[in-house]
Amino acid sequence: MVEELRRRREPRNEQRAELYAVMQVLPELAPSGGTWRKEIRMRVQELDEQSILASETLREVFEQGFEQGFKKGFEQGRRQGTEAMLRGVLARRLRRELSTAEQAAVANRASSLDDPQAAAAVFELDTEALLAWLLGPDAE
Numbered sequence: 001m002v003e004e005l006r007r008r009r010e011p012r013n014e015q016r017a018e019l020y021a022v023m024q025v026l027p028e029l030a031p032s033g034g035t036w037r038k039e040i041r042m043r044v045q046e047l048d049e050q051s052i053l054a055s056e057t058l059r060e061v062f063e064q065g066f067e068q069g070f071k072k073g074f075e076q077g078r079r080q081g082t083e084a085m086l087r088g089v090l091a092r093r094l095r096r097e098l099s100t101a102e103q104a105a106v107a108n109r110a111s112s113l114d115d116p117q118a119a120a121a122v123f124e125l126d127t128e129a130l131l132a133w134l135l136g137p138d139a140e
Contacts, residue, residue, distance in 0.1 A: 082118045083110035090134060093127040105135045 026036055044058065052058045086106050091098050098106065110118070121133060 078115070079111055082113055082115065083107050086110050086118060086122070086134060089122050090130060093130065102135060109134050 026040075044052075047058075052062050083106060086109070087098055087103060090102070090106065113121075121130060125133060
């Protein structure tokens, strides 16, 4: 069906307007009071990459989603790395494993730090100051 639509001539303006109207309403309609939104999402996910990239609209959405996912994954990985580094440094300096509460406090602190702040804390603070800073009341 998609190939047939691609082979057809471009519709006249009135036909195009009707087509767009149907496309806007279709996801909201379905038998038995449901919606087609879930069905459409499933069908799009079943498309192979070539089919997605052949459609300008789907390609743009795919590329935008990929870019957003990459940025989000990169940021999450950076935060997890900062947290692991802070936990490791603190445990090494204290010469013991961190408690569950200490690990949670470090996670809270790490989520608000950028890399230069984390590096400065690790290299410039002595053990007691680092512990107080990481676990202090403003860490949350």
